[in-house]
Amino acid sequence: MKAAFYTLGCKVNQYEAQILEQLFSAAGYEIVPHTEPADVYVINSCTVTATGDQKTRRMLRHLKSQNPDAVVALTGCYPQAFPHAADRLPEADVVTGARGRERLAALVERARATGERIVDIRPHERGESFEPMRAEQFSERTRAFVKIEDGCERYCAYCIIPTARGPVRSKKPDELRAELEGLAKAGYREAVLVGINLSCYGKDLGLRLIDAVELACSVEGIERVRLGSLEPELLTDGDIERMSRQPKLCPQFHLSLQSGCDATLKRMNRHYDAAEYARIAGSLRRHFDNCAVTTDIMVGFPGEDEAEFAQSLAFAEEIALAKAHVFAYSRRPGTRAADMPGQVPRAVKEARSARMIETTLRTRAAFLAAQVGSRQPVLFESRTADGMQEGYTPNYTPVRVRADEPLAGSIREVRIVSAHGDWCEGELPSQPSTAVNQKEGAL
Structure with a gap:
């Protein structure tokens, strides 16, 4: 069969x-x-x-x-x-x-x-528990995704996911540890903690996301821990400070923005404003060296006029995002936004998407250019079509090198020598360095 x-x-x-x-x-x-x-x-x-x-x-x-x-x-x-x-x-x-x-x-x-x-099809219920599940392997042999949270109760105006996924529920710490230990024994070097609303992890257990982070970082054999998409307003300064004490935690944070305009955010029923988002991004950058802040940005939400879009565009440039996924609002039956007045014409949404993408590509290029001259530990994963070997730094910079020896599954120090579009090129140093993730001039 x-x-x-x-x-x-x-x-x-x-x-x-x-x-x-x-x-x-x-x-x-x-x-x-x-x-x-x-x-x-x-x-x-x-x-x-x-x-x-x-x-x-x-x-x-x-x-x-x-x-x-x-x-x-x-x-x-x-x-x-x-x-x-x-x-x-x-x-x-x-x-x-x-x-x-x-x-x-x-x-x-x-x-x-x-x-x-x-x-x-069984409906969701208040008080339902986290569904037991433990991954044993993935097609990708270097990075394992580990679901630690399910459900969302934020009810953003454009989103159907609370209906689809139900209330917040979390994987218990002992189950998480057992899964991570099994993945480490299977040879995975990096664990990515994911959830439907990851920032709400532990709400039903009397815990917080930082507790899962500290647990994951304590598992022997897991050399890197990375976080999936986060709702920014649920990250406190205290949590960020505790996270910064974990050397295994990768300094890349995907903080969902959606818009840089406060009026648009309010209609979306998001629970922060642009100033709070900037404060949280700034706190992460202060606590984590060479930190990458990435995001999602929606354009053309109902009621977004040219002035609101201009505010969002200016904020995206000001916040200097390492990478952004830009997308046009799509009418979703079953959500409040689907019936809102001021639906933006498709042609306008497409034009705004193009302008936002152009801006975020500039900030992406600046971020990659800033990596040049540094030495970074790269977890290698695959070969590209032209034979180069590719992997990722802790801050999720894609790095390609030319090497005869197979590198997949290994973490090697790489000197980044140039930036090309959406990736950087690096070289394997002839002699091992005693320091990583530092500018060459500081060595």
Whole structure:
């Protein structure tokens, strides 16, 4: 028996897809790419945007038309947020939501044995616990993503995720330690802690995110700990100071901005203003040497006029982001923003996206240029198409070097010699240095 998986969306979704692969493998399935013939296809959906829903429906139709005798299962955020819409998709033989992943393999087996169509979407409940799951391996052999939090209760005006993911719940510390120790024994050098609203980790346990960070950094064999996307206003100065005492914690922080205009942020129901965001970014930069602040920026939110966009654009340049994911607002049925007045025309959103991207590419280039002349520990991961070997510094600068020896999986000190577009080129020093992450002139 063969099973194939197709996953859309965030790192949490990718982590959960890995858990599903482990469950199906334990049930006797051989895991194959979704482009190959299989007995079962599982689509792990994302519903952040309406475009994500469209991709899910297209893939459902494609897989069923190409493999009419296979069982096709739809799971994840889309059916959880829109159960009635998912129930009406005839190509899906099994439909489940974002809860109870441990049941999916059994439901698929039932559908294969009986031929019945199964819809089993269980609503979220107050007080539900963190779903037990422990990743054992990933296709990427150097970095492991570890889901430590699920759910969100922030209710941003544009976001359907609180409906799809339910209340905040967190992985218990002993479960987190056991998972990290297993990954370390499997050879992973870096652990990335991820969650739907990662900053809320521990709310249900009487803990805070810093507690998970300190625990992860204490695990022998894990040499780097990195954080996923963060809601900025939940990072206190005390937490940042405690984080700065952990030498394993990577100085790269993805603080979700969305807009640099206070009026826009208020309509979005974000819980900070531009000044607070700048203060938190400044605190991180004071506490972490050579710190990278990255973000997401939305343009064209309902009611955003040219003056508001200009404020957001100026803030993005002023805050000197190391990298930004810029995207246009997409109307999401089921959210408050979908019915707000002042919907911005598509052409205007596209023009603003282009201007914001141009600005953030300039700040990105300045950040990469500032890395030139430094020596950095690089965790190597892969080869590029032209034969160079690529990895990442602690602050997530992509670095490529030319070397005959295989470097994947190793952490090597590299001297950064130039910046090219979205990456830096480096050289392996002929003699090991006694210091890393310092400017050459300071050695």
